[in-house]
Amino acid sequence: GENVEQHPSTLSVQEGDSAVIKCTYSDSASNYFPWYKQELGKRPQLIIDIRSNVGEKKDQRIAVTLNKTAKHFSLHITETQPEDSAVYFCAASANSGNTPLVFGKGTRLSVIA
Protein backbone atom coordinates (compact mmCIF):
# COMPACT_ATOMS: atom_id res chain seq x y z
CA GLY A 1 0.00 0.00 0.00
CA GLU A 2 0.86 3.67 -0.09
CA ASN A 3 3.40 5.07 2.36
CA VAL A 4 3.86 8.83 2.82
CA GLU A 5 6.89 10.29 4.55
CA GLN A 6 6.88 13.93 5.68
CA HIS A 7 9.72 16.19 6.79
CA PRO A 8 10.49 18.02 8.94
CA SER A 9 8.38 17.05 11.93
CA THR A 10 8.77 20.51 13.43
CA LEU A 11 9.65 23.82 11.82
CA SER A 12 10.12 27.26 13.31
CA VAL A 13 10.40 30.37 11.17
CA GLN A 14 10.42 34.08 11.75
CA GLU A 15 7.35 35.98 10.70
CA GLY A 16 7.73 37.05 7.08
CA ASP A 17 10.10 34.22 6.18
CA SER A 18 9.18 31.26 3.98
CA ALA A 19 8.41 27.73 5.14
CA VAL A 20 8.85 24.56 3.10
CA ILE A 21 7.50 21.13 3.98
CA LYS A 22 8.41 18.08 1.92
CA CYS A 23 6.73 14.74 1.38
CA THR A 24 7.56 11.57 -0.49
CA TYR A 25 5.21 8.78 -1.49
CA SER A 26 5.74 5.19 -2.55
CA ASP A 27 2.83 4.22 -4.81
CA SER A 28 3.41 5.33 -8.40
CA ALA A 29 -0.36 5.02 -8.97
CA SER A 30 -1.04 7.92 -6.60
CA ASN A 31 -2.29 10.94 -8.47
CA TYR A 32 -3.96 13.18 -5.90
CA PHE A 33 -1.96 15.09 -3.30
CA PRO A 34 -3.82 17.32 -0.84
CA TRP A 35 -2.42 19.34 2.05
CA TYR A 36 -4.36 19.78 5.27
CA LYS A 37 -3.90 22.31 8.04
CA GLN A 38 -4.88 21.44 11.59
CA GLU A 39 -5.05 24.17 14.18
CA LEU A 40 -4.82 23.27 17.84
CA GLY A 41 -7.88 21.34 18.99
CA LYS A 42 -9.55 21.48 15.60
CA ARG A 43 -10.14 19.19 12.66
CA PRO A 44 -7.79 18.93 9.66
CA GLN A 45 -8.95 21.14 6.81
CA LEU A 46 -7.88 21.18 3.18
CA ILE A 47 -5.79 24.19 2.20
CA ILE A 48 -4.60 23.21 -1.25
CA ASP A 49 -4.32 20.14 -3.46
CA ILE A 50 -2.59 19.11 -6.64
CA ARG A 51 -3.24 16.42 -9.19
CA SER A 52 -0.66 14.51 -11.15
CA ASN A 53 -1.28 16.28 -14.42
CA VAL A 54 0.03 19.51 -12.89
CA GLY A 55 3.53 20.28 -11.67
CA GLU A 56 2.77 23.35 -9.60
CA LYS A 57 -0.20 25.14 -8.13
CA LYS A 58 -0.38 28.43 -6.28
CA ASP A 59 -3.00 30.08 -4.12
CA GLN A 60 -1.98 33.42 -2.70
CA ARG A 61 0.83 32.74 -0.20
CA ILE A 62 0.80 28.98 -0.53
CA ALA A 63 2.06 26.83 -3.37
CA VAL A 64 2.56 23.15 -3.98
CA THR A 65 4.99 21.47 -6.33
CA LEU A 66 4.91 17.89 -7.53
CA ASN A 67 7.67 15.77 -9.02
CA LYS A 68 6.10 12.51 -10.15
CA THR A 69 9.36 11.04 -11.35
CA ALA A 70 10.97 11.43 -7.95
CA LYS A 71 7.67 10.79 -6.12
CA HIS A 72 7.86 13.87 -3.98
CA PHE A 73 5.77 16.97 -3.43
CA SER A 74 6.23 20.07 -1.35
CA LEU A 75 4.27 22.84 0.33
CA HIS A 76 5.66 26.36 0.24
CA ILE A 77 4.30 29.15 2.44
CA THR A 78 5.67 32.62 1.76
CA GLU A 79 5.48 35.70 3.97
CA THR A 80 4.50 33.59 6.94
CA GLN A 81 2.21 35.04 9.58
CA PRO A 82 1.52 33.95 13.17
CA GLU A 83 -1.85 32.53 12.10
CA ASP A 84 0.01 30.08 9.85
CA SER A 85 1.15 28.30 13.01
CA ALA A 86 -0.47 24.85 12.93
CA VAL A 87 0.21 21.24 12.06
CA TYR A 88 0.32 20.56 8.33
CA PHE A 89 -0.33 17.15 6.82
CA CYS A 90 0.40 15.96 3.33
CA ALA A 91 -1.51 13.05 1.85
CA ALA A 92 -1.66 10.92 -1.25
CA SER A 93 -4.20 8.70 -2.93
CA ALA A 94 -4.84 7.03 -6.26
CA ASN A 95 -7.94 7.56 -8.30
CA SER A 96 -8.46 3.89 -8.91
CA GLY A 97 -11.79 3.38 -7.29
CA ASN A 98 -11.58 2.77 -3.59
CA THR A 99 -8.35 4.25 -2.33
CA PRO A 100 -8.33 6.43 0.76
CA LEU A 101 -6.02 9.26 1.66
CA VAL A 102 -2.80 8.15 3.32
CA PHE A 103 -1.32 10.91 5.46
CA GLY A 104 2.17 11.88 6.42
CA LYS A 105 2.86 12.23 10.14
CA GLY A 106 2.55 15.99 10.06
CA THR A 107 4.76 19.04 10.48
CA ARG A 108 4.26 21.39 13.40
CA LEU A 109 4.94 24.88 12.06
CA SER A 110 5.59 27.71 14.48
CA VAL A 111 5.78 31.25 13.15
CA ILE A 112 7.58 33.51 15.58
CA ALA A 113 6.46 37.11 15.64
Next chain:
Amino acid sequence: DAGVIQSPRHEVTEMGQEVTLRCKPISGHNSLFWYRQTMMRGLELLIYFNNNVPIDDSGMPEDRFSAKMPNASFSTLKIQPSEPRDSAVYFCASSLTGMNTEAFFGQGTRLTVV
Protein backbone atom coordinates in the same frame (compact mmCIF):
# COMPACT_ATOMS: atom_id res chain seq x y z
CA ASP B 1 -25.07 20.74 5.02
CA ALA B 2 -23.70 20.77 8.57
CA GLY B 3 -20.63 18.82 7.56
CA VAL B 4 -19.45 15.55 9.08
CA ILE B 5 -20.94 15.18 12.53
CA GLN B 6 -19.31 13.09 15.23
CA SER B 7 -20.49 12.27 18.71
CA PRO B 8 -19.58 12.45 21.43
CA ARG B 9 -16.96 15.21 21.29
CA HIS B 10 -15.29 13.92 24.43
CA GLU B 11 -15.45 10.55 26.12
CA VAL B 12 -13.82 9.49 29.35
CA THR B 13 -14.22 5.87 30.28
CA GLU B 14 -12.69 3.28 32.53
CA MET B 15 -10.48 0.53 31.22
CA GLY B 16 -12.52 -2.48 30.21
CA GLN B 17 -15.64 -0.56 29.31
CA GLU B 18 -17.21 -0.54 25.85
CA VAL B 19 -16.94 2.68 23.87
CA THR B 20 -19.02 3.58 20.84
CA LEU B 21 -18.15 6.50 18.59
CA ARG B 22 -20.64 7.77 16.07
CA CYS B 23 -20.40 9.52 12.73
CA LYS B 24 -22.82 11.06 10.27
CA PRO B 25 -21.15 11.76 6.90
CA ILE B 26 -22.01 14.57 4.54
CA SER B 27 -25.15 13.75 2.61
CA GLY B 28 -24.29 12.34 -0.81
CA HIS B 29 -20.77 11.28 0.09
CA ASN B 30 -20.25 7.59 -0.53
CA SER B 31 -16.90 7.05 1.16
CA LEU B 32 -16.37 7.15 4.90
CA PHE B 33 -13.10 6.89 6.77
CA TRP B 34 -12.17 6.42 10.41
CA TYR B 35 -8.80 7.83 11.47
CA ARG B 36 -7.04 7.80 14.82
CA GLN B 37 -4.69 10.63 15.77
CA THR B 38 -1.97 10.44 18.39
CA MET B 39 1.18 12.47 18.91
CA MET B 40 3.38 9.47 18.28
CA ARG B 41 1.70 7.98 15.23
CA GLY B 42 -0.03 10.92 13.58
CA LEU B 43 -3.19 10.29 11.56
CA GLU B 44 -3.68 6.56 11.08
CA LEU B 45 -6.37 5.12 8.84
CA LEU B 46 -8.32 2.49 10.75
CA ILE B 47 -10.98 1.46 8.24
CA TYR B 48 -12.90 2.85 5.33
CA PHE B 49 -16.22 2.17 3.70
CA ASN B 50 -17.42 2.66 0.16
CA ASN B 51 -21.16 2.64 -0.41
CA ASN B 52 -21.58 1.30 3.15
CA VAL B 53 -19.30 -1.69 2.49
CA PRO B 54 -16.03 -2.04 4.44
CA ILE B 55 -13.22 -2.00 1.90
CA ASP B 56 -10.09 -2.19 4.01
CA ASP B 57 -9.91 -2.72 7.75
CA SER B 58 -6.23 -3.59 7.87
CA GLY B 59 -5.60 -0.50 9.99
CA MET B 60 -7.83 -1.69 12.81
CA PRO B 61 -5.34 -2.36 15.59
CA GLU B 62 -6.97 -5.37 17.20
CA ASP B 63 -10.10 -7.45 17.41
CA ARG B 64 -11.23 -5.13 20.16
CA PHE B 65 -12.02 -2.61 17.44
CA SER B 66 -15.02 -2.97 15.15
CA ALA B 67 -16.83 -0.62 12.79
CA LYS B 68 -20.18 -0.71 11.06
CA MET B 69 -22.02 1.34 8.51
CA PRO B 70 -25.63 0.16 8.48
CA ASN B 71 -26.72 2.89 6.07
CA ALA B 72 -25.36 5.79 4.05
CA SER B 73 -25.88 8.29 6.82
CA PHE B 74 -24.44 6.59 9.88
CA SER B 75 -21.35 4.75 11.04
CA THR B 76 -20.05 3.53 14.40
CA LEU B 77 -16.64 2.63 15.71
CA LYS B 78 -16.71 0.41 18.76
CA ILE B 79 -13.93 -0.53 21.16
CA GLN B 80 -14.61 -3.41 23.51
CA PRO B 81 -12.96 -3.71 25.94
CA SER B 82 -11.20 -0.34 25.97
CA GLU B 83 -7.62 0.07 27.18
CA PRO B 84 -5.60 3.17 28.19
CA ARG B 85 -3.51 2.92 25.02
CA ASP B 86 -6.67 3.51 23.00
CA SER B 87 -6.69 7.10 24.25
CA ALA B 88 -6.55 9.32 21.17
CA VAL B 89 -8.62 11.61 18.98
CA TYR B 90 -10.76 9.65 16.56
CA PHE B 91 -11.76 11.39 13.35
CA CYS B 92 -14.41 10.42 10.87
CA ALA B 93 -14.15 11.80 7.33
CA SER B 94 -16.24 11.49 4.19
CA SER B 95 -15.74 12.12 0.50
CA LEU B 96 -16.94 11.23 -2.97
CA THR B 97 -15.21 8.09 -4.17
CA GLY B 98 -13.01 7.96 -7.20
CA MET B 99 -13.13 11.65 -7.98
CA ASN B 100 -10.01 12.74 -6.08
CA THR B 101 -12.00 15.21 -4.09
CA GLU B 102 -11.50 16.62 -0.66
CA ALA B 103 -12.04 14.45 2.38
CA PHE B 104 -14.05 16.41 4.95
CA PHE B 105 -13.31 15.71 8.57
CA GLY B 106 -15.62 15.75 11.53
CA GLN B 107 -14.70 17.57 14.74
CA GLY B 108 -13.31 14.38 16.21
CA THR B 109 -13.94 12.48 19.42
CA ARG B 110 -11.32 12.83 22.13
CA LEU B 111 -11.25 9.49 23.93
CA THR B 112 -9.58 9.07 27.29
CA VAL B 113 -9.43 5.62 28.84
CA VAL B 114 -8.37 5.65 32.48
